[in-house]
Amino acid sequence: MDEDLITWFCAYTPLELLTAAGLKPVRSFGDPDRIDDSDAFLHPAICPYVRSCLAQAMQEEGPHHAVFVNSCDGMRRLHDAWKDLFPDGFVFLLDLPRNVGKSGERMLAGEYRHLLEALRSWRGREISHAEIKAACRAREELRREYIRAAEGAGGGERLLLARHFQSAPQDAASPAATRGPAATAPGAGRGVPVLLTGNILNPAGMVSLLEEAGARVVWADLCNGDRAFAAPTLAEGESLGEVLGALAAAYLARPHCARMLDGERRHRTLVENALRAGARGIIYASLKFCDSYLYEYPRTREMLQREGIPVLRLESDYADGHAGQVLTRVEAFLEMIS
Numbered sequence: 001m002d003e004d005l006i007t008w009f010c011a012y013t014p015l016e017l018l019t020a021a022g023l024k025p026v027r028s029f030g031d032p033d034r035i036d037d038s039d040a041f042l043h044p045a046i047c048p049y050v051r052s053c054l055a056q057a058m059q060e061e062g063p064h065h066a067v068f069v070n071s072c073d074g075m076r077r078l079h080d081a082w083k084d085l086f087p088d089g090f091v092f093l094l095d096l097p098r099n100v101g102k103s104g105e106r107m108l109a110g111e112y113r114h115l116l117e118a119l120r121s122w123r124g125r126e127i128s129h130a131e132i133k134a135a136c137r138a139r140e141e142l143r144r145e146y147i148r149a150a151e152g153a154g155g156g157e158r159l160l161l162a163r164h165f166q167s168a169p170q171d172a173a174s175p176a177a178t179r180g181p182a183a184t185a186p187g188a189g190r191g192v193p194v195l196l197t198g199n200i201l202n203p204a205g206m207v208s209l210l211e212e213a214g215a216r217v218v219w220a221d222l223c224n225g226d227r228a229f230a231a232p233t234l235a236e237g238e239s240l241g242e243v244l245g246a247l248a249a250a251y252l253a254r255p256h257c258a259r260m261l262d263g264e265r266r267h268r269t270l271v272e273n274a275l276r277a278g279a280r281g282i283i284y285a286s287l288k289f290c291d292s293y294l295y296e297y298p299r300t301r302e303m304l305q306r307e308g309i310p311v312l313r314l315e316s317d318y319a320d321g322h323a324g325q326v327l328t329r330v331e332a333f334l335e336m337i338s
């Protein structure tokens with residue numbers, strides 16, 4: 001196994017720092033079909049994404065280097081189990097503020113510094129701010145490449161493209177080599193346009209069911225969809241402190257996940273994206289047991305009702321073996337908004 005590969009899970013992971021350290025960050029999407037393999041280490045009533053990531057890692061040869069973000073309880077449990085199971089890997093848990101203001105930026109920049117120190121002592125070399133800036137430029141090139149490739153693509157295809165761009169080992173020196181397959185945009189222009197929002201969805205499960213029911217996902221506001229590519233994470237500055245501060249600000253300025261405090265901004269962005277993309281309704285689909293999205297939904301529904309935007313709530317177990325059961329509800333919703 002390639003010693004430079006490092007696994008990541010949460011869209012708030014500062015990939016630029018990993019690339020600057022000479023690593024190849026690869027996002028884990030887990031193995032939803034073997035999710036029960038993790039039962040001896042993780043309670044079955046926690047996030048199915050987290051469980052399927054551990055199940056997949058248990059089947060793979062190590063070193064199992066990984067960076068976790070302390071974004072929720074499920075992620076912390078995954079970090080704990082991973083550290084126990086794979087003691088030889090480099091494992092780091094990065095704290096993430098909930099506040100996206102200046103104090104949040106300062107805290108996150110401090111966390112980036114801790115991560116850099118850990119990387120330096122593991123890799124046995126300094127990581128300069130010039131290397132971080134170069135990694136930021138390479139990431140920006142990839143982000144633009146994703147936007148070009150995803151233009152006109154449907155929901156499932158967008159998620160597969162995002163998966164390719166997040167999980168193909170990326171070489172900062174030649175980002176073009178990681179280009180994904182060109183979008184063929186099947187069904188472009190057909191189907192009822194909807195915006196899909198939530199956390200992480202399985203492109204082969206819930207998302208393909210939406211398309212089967214006649215929906216056309218025009219914007220996938222998911223952390224494994226368009227959200228992670230919606231804004232640049234370019235960082236400039238003349239010193240390491242400035243570069244880390246700018247990088248922290250850029251990550252916190254991206255469209256939010258529901259676990260962040262500034263719900264008003266997340267709601268505004270949701271409405272703006274729905275109007276810009278011409279969505280007739282919003283499908284709010286999230287993974288089971290994800291408290292952040294469960295807590296957020298009632299407020300989101302109220303706000304969308306005030307704006308006159310219809311919303312349908314769905315829940316996924318990530319494997320989505322029984323997703324067909326919600327087909328009638330999706331069809332009824334699409335009929336209502338078309």
Ligand code: SF4
Nearest residue numbers: 047072074075199290
């Ligand atoms: S989907 Fe929710 S519970 Fe699962 S890792 Fe993300 S924030 Fe945590």
